[in-house]
Amino acid sequence: xxxxxxxxxxxxxxxxxxxxxxxxxxxxxxxxxxxxxxxxxxxxxxxxxxxxxxxxxxxxxxxxxxxxxxxxxxxxxxxxxxxxxxxxxxxxxxxxxxxxxxxxxxxxxxxxxxxxxxxxxxxxxxxxxxxxxxxxxxxxxxxxxxxxxxxxxxxxxxxxxxxx
Amino acid sequence: xxxxxxxxxxxxxxxxxxxxxxxxxxxxxxxxxxxxxxxxxxxxxxxxxxxxxxxxxxxxxxxxxxxxxxxxxxxxxxxxxxxxxxxxxxxxxxxxxxxxxxxxxxxxxxxxxxxxxxxxxxxxxxxxxxxxxxxxxxxxxxxxxxxxxxxxxxxxxxxxxxxxxxxxxxxxxxxxxxxxxxxxxxxxxxxxxxxxxxxxxxxxxxxxxxxxxxxxxxxxxxxxxxxxxxxxxxxxxxxxxxxxxxxxxxxxxxxxxxxxxxxxxxxxxxxxxxxxxxxxxxxxxxxxxxxxxxxxxxxxxxxxxxxxxxxxxxxxxxxxxxxxxxxxxxxxxxxxxxxxxxxxxxxxxxxxxxxxxxxxxxxxxxxxxxxxxxxxxxxxxxxxxxxxxxxx
Numbered sequence: 001x002x003x004x005x006x007x008x009x010x011x012x013x014x015x016x017x018x019x020x021x022x023x024x025x026x027x028x029x030x031x032x033x034x035x036x037x038x039x040x041x042x043x044x045x046x047x048x049x050x051x052x053x054x055x056x057x058x059x060x061x062x063x064x065x066x067x068x069x070x071x072x073x074x075x076x077x078x079x080x081x082x083x084x085x086x087x088x089x090x091x092x093x094x095x096x097x098x099x100x101x102x103x104x105x106x107x108x109x110x111x112x113x114x115x116x117x118x119x120x121x122x123x124x125x126x127x128x129x130x131x132x133x134x135x136x137x138x139x140x141x142x143x144x145x146x147x148x149x150x151x152x153x154x155x156x157x158x159x160x161x162x163x164x
Numbered sequence: 165x166x167x168x169x170x171x172x173x174x175x176x177x178x179x180x181x182x183x184x185x186x187x188x189x190x191x192x193x194x195x196x197x198x199x200x201x202x203x204x205x206x207x208x209x210x211x212x213x214x215x216x217x218x219x220x221x222x223x224x225x226x227x228x229x230x231x232x233x234x235x236x237x238x239x240x241x242x243x244x245x246x247x248x249x250x251x252x253x254x255x256x257x258x259x260x261x262x263x264x265x266x267x268x269x270x271x272x273x274x275x276x277x278x279x280x281x282x283x284x285x286x287x288x289x290x291x292x293x294x295x296x297x298x299x300x301x302x303x304x305x306x307x308x309x310x311x312x313x314x315x316x317x318x319x320x321x322x323x324x325x326x327x328x329x330x331x332x333x334x335x336x337x338x339x340x341x342x343x344x345x346x347x348x349x350x351x352x353x354x355x356x357x358x359x360x361x362x363x364x365x366x367x368x369x370x371x372x373x374x375x376x377x378x379x380x381x382x383x384x385x386x387x388x389x390x391x392x393x394x395x396x397x398x399x400x401x402x403x404x405x406x407x408x409x410x411x412x413x414x415x416x417x418x419x420x421x422x423x424x425x426x427x428x429x430x431x432x433x434x435x436x437x438x439x440x441x442x443x444x445x446x447x448x449x450x451x452x453x454x455x456x457x458x459x460x461x462x463x464x465x466x467x468x469x470x471x472x473x474x475x476x477x478x479x480x481x482x483x484x485x486x487x488x489x490x491x492x493x494x495x496x497x498x499x500x501x502x503x504x505x506x507x508x509x510x511x512x513x514x515x516x517x518x519x520x521x522x523x524x525x526x527x528x529x530x531x532x533x534x535x536x537x538x539x540x541x542x543x544x545x546x547x548x549x550x551x552x553x554x555x556x
Contacts, residue, residue, distance in 0.1 A: 010471070010474065011478070013544065016543070016544045017544075018549070027546070030508075031468075031507075031508035031511055031547050032506075032507040032508050032511075034468070034487070034488045034489050034496075034511060035468075035489075036546055036547060037546070038546040053544075054544050054545060054546040054549060055544055055545070055546070056466070056467065056468055056511075056545045056546055056547040056548075057468050057471065057489065058468055058470035058471055058487070058489035058490075059470055059471055059474045060489075061468075061471075061489075062471060062544070
């Protein structure tokens with residue numbers, strides 16, 4: 001079902017853990033949806049010096065988190081903000097179709113941690129971004145209240161939104 | 165690495181005697197049971213012998229058995245067959261909320277075609293209340309269908325009590341007994357069942373052979389139009405080797421059910437006793453005593469099932485889970501939601517189902533390999549971290 005790279009990251013996930021006093025924290029999903037990820041970043045001179053994550057979820061969700069953490073480490077804030085879901089899935093040599101939404105979650109969690117870092121730097125309180133929802137079947141972003149996917153027309157699972 | 169197969173609700177090996185009995189019907193006796201020459205006659209005899217054996221397993225008459233290809237087909241034939249043949253009397257059907265997809269989706273299809281479906285709730289153990297069946301029956305009700313046992317959580321339903329009610333109210337009663345027949349005693353007259361689904365692949369028979377019991381005198385509409393096989397109720401050339409295999413499996417089950425039950429109860433008891441001692445925060449699912457033998461259904465809290473299952477697979481242990489991440493629909497098991505298990509907990513469900521080739525050491529091995537997997541996943545779970553912080 002999974003590629004060797006996915007299995008490798010699932011079996012030996014990189015950067016698992018928590019950074020106490022992190023510069024930015026991003027949390028997406030919830031266990032009801034199936035997956036939940038928390039990313040922590042430590043930033044020095046605009047560079048992501050350290051990154052850690054915790055994930056509740058399936059094999060793909062764990063592998064995605066691990067890959068995102070590897071991709072983000074050592075990057076500037078601008079570079080890391082540009083990591084896309086597709087890049088993550090590609091780096092993992094592909095994910096099964098019904099698991100593509102996990103890769104969205106990974107990049108989203110990282111971007112949220114970056115946003116949190118920026119907010120903190122500006123001295124603002126953290127404000128979550130509006131909810132996003134991806135179709136688990138074709139990966140297209142949908143309005144939150146959508147019952148059917150605007151991309152493939154399939155019925156969306158009731159509990160599919162991944163950011164609350 | 166030794167493989168421990170503990171996923172018998174998904175599939176099971178066939179009994180060696182079943183295999184032996186099937187082989188000649190692939191090689192020498194390949195005739196079509198509808199042919200009138202000697203080869204056809206041989207196939208027909210084998211078919212009728214198997215029919216008698218399957219009937220004996222459930223206390224039925226041979227002529228009340230219709231062979232089908234799988235449990236799903238039997239369930240479809242029961243629901244749609246009754247609905248289409250009896251719609252002049254009424255269009256109401258009652259099912260439970262924890263039925264197999266082949267009942268649930270069948271009922272959904274009938275609903276779209278204009279039938280009215282009542283879905284009965286279950287309690288936290290997954291039990292249907294017979295009183296609720298009685299209250300749901302109206303003069304327009306044509307069929308009640310409640311499963312005999314639920315493989316996902318192991319609960320055995322009060323089918324005889326429900327059968328008494330449907331008989332008194334003169335409403336047809338079907339039970340999907342696919343996971344019960346051959347594993348625990350099932351007797352159609354004791355249950356007052358009018359229709360009953362069973363499948364050979366759930367009692368050490370081959371895949372591809374199943375049956376629907378249809379009490380004499382009850383009309384159903386066939387789903388397949390074609391020849392007059394199975395009294396015209398199920399057209400299509402019979403799968404003779406598989407049906408012969410199911411017959412032998414039924415014969416073996418008649419003899420071995422008591423022995424199998426106590427052996428499998430021993431295995432599941434061993435695991436059930438060990439799990440909470442080795443792993444904190446596990447919740448047993450289903451009824452504590454009215455259970456399928458060899459079936460252990462648990463929710464390991466704060467982590468997800470697929471991840472556990474993959475790690476167990478790497479250790480050579482084959483099991484299943486009701487997690488949404490495993491199902492192609494990405495939905496948490498409807499059975500657990502109906503029982504009031506919250507979606508997050510259901511995500512961490514694991515199902516162990518033992519069979520006769522399992523050994524007590526297999527339960528011990530599971531108790532050895534699972535705890536470190538759980539610990540590892542909990543250590544990376546933000547849900548666990550939050551829950552522990554709350555408790556501290």
